[in-house]
């Protein structure tokens with residue numbers, strides 16, 4: 356595959372003097388391509404170009420409804436190329452083709468959803484006094500920076516870029532060094548269709564070009580998805596320039612299974628919520644809280660399902676793909692190797708060697724039962740196919756345990772009792788609550804974001820456009 360170049364100021368950037376980073380296919384640990392190791396100068400060039408583009412006549416001439424039409428065209432382009440895009444996403448992340456295909460569909464939906472909103476974001480007329488016309492005007496916030504992780508590259512790029520372009524901003528996307536392919540594919544489309552500098556794609560290490568961008572004085576807004584420590588450092592950089600951030604930082608989301616749950620519905624959803632994308636999902640249902648009276652039955656069913664899951668590369672039509680890279684793979688195996696007397700490994704958790712793909716990063720899906728809710732297995736995000744289980748007695752303990760982590764992204768509640776469901780949902784500290792389902796971050800229309808250390812702000816839904824606007828109040832005194 357040809358090397359990936361950055362798109363800066365309408366030019367494909369990357370020459371023999373640049374440093375290059377290998378991109379690895381996690382299914383086989385083989386090199387697929389190379390990206391440019393972006394540096395401080397690249398960051399500065401991108402920001403200067405973005406500032407020019409924001410002021411340019413060409414971009415300002417796009418009327419809101421035309422921006423909407425363009426975003427719909429982008430959705431059509433994604434759908435027309437869905438097979439190729441899904442193949443690239445699978446190659447980059449190792450995820451099963453069915454998951455990659457649904458990620459591509461979600462990407463198209465983001466462009467449609469925000470395309471539909473482009474001419475529906477408007478200000479207010481505010482009554483103050485008879486001879487004062489007081490209005491608010493909505494403006495783009497400016498140069499927006501989108502730092503995208505490796506777990507859902509096309510979805511996460513699309514969800515914030517679509518909202519930012521709909522509201523007239525310019526965007527710089529920093530893709531993860533592990534997964535540049537689908538963003539590069541989109542970059543080619545934007546290069547052809549948009550004025551230069553409106554959409555730019557930069558590559559390299561987060562700690563280098565990523566940090567150079569987050570601390571750049573020309574950036575007006577940052578949307579970051581990733582780990583809590585990196586999110587905190589992004590927020591600190593942004594604070595120096597008084598720049599707003601939207602942070603989506605993961606979780607340790609509980610599925611709460613009460614004794615009256617419909618287990619035929621609950622079990623497959625719980626399995627999917629933790630093995631989807633090999634558990635490398637911010638909204639993974641990684642913590643199972645189960646009523647003591649049914650715990651043995653639930654665990655037996657889960658173990659049976661876990662053992663039936665096929666682990667392997669996309670070409671094997673596996674259920675569970677590889678871990679994204681060697682570093683994450685070793686980290687997860689290290690956590691699993693550390694199981695002491697406060698937890699018990701019920702199934703899985705082994706390195707798997709797949710025929711023909713012996714160097715890929717495969718781990719069999721694991722269930723760990725912990726004796727103590729304070730144990731690291733229950734508190735910390737493992738970000739792999741590992742389900743941590745705790746038994747509870749009664750609804751109050753279930754709620755207390757559900758809230759007893761630093762995170763608060765998603766929760767699932769399984770019960771046939773509507774009062775119990777609502778009572779619990781009202782007391783759960785998390786951005787999304789699913790009752791008798793587990794939406795793994797749910798649809799494009801549903802606000803998504805975290806309480807506590809799971810993040811700041813909301814992505815998805817009509818609310819996300821608020822991240823990308825400035826509100827100007829204009830008061831006109833009328834005197835004849």
Ligand code: NDP
Nearest residue numbers: 503504531532560561562565566581582585604605637738
């Ligand atoms: P990071 O949070 O370090 O990386 C996420 C993104 O931030 C990547 O694009 C990365 O670029 C970039 N980045 C890294 N450092 C900086 C920086 N100083 N300034 C600006 N951008 C930066 O996550 P990791 O990939 O290291 O994964 C570690 C853990 O993070 C996982 O185990 C998981 O718990 C969590 N995570 C959560 C995700 C979520 O969806 N909420 C997604 C991914 C990870 P690059 O990759 O090129 O270094």
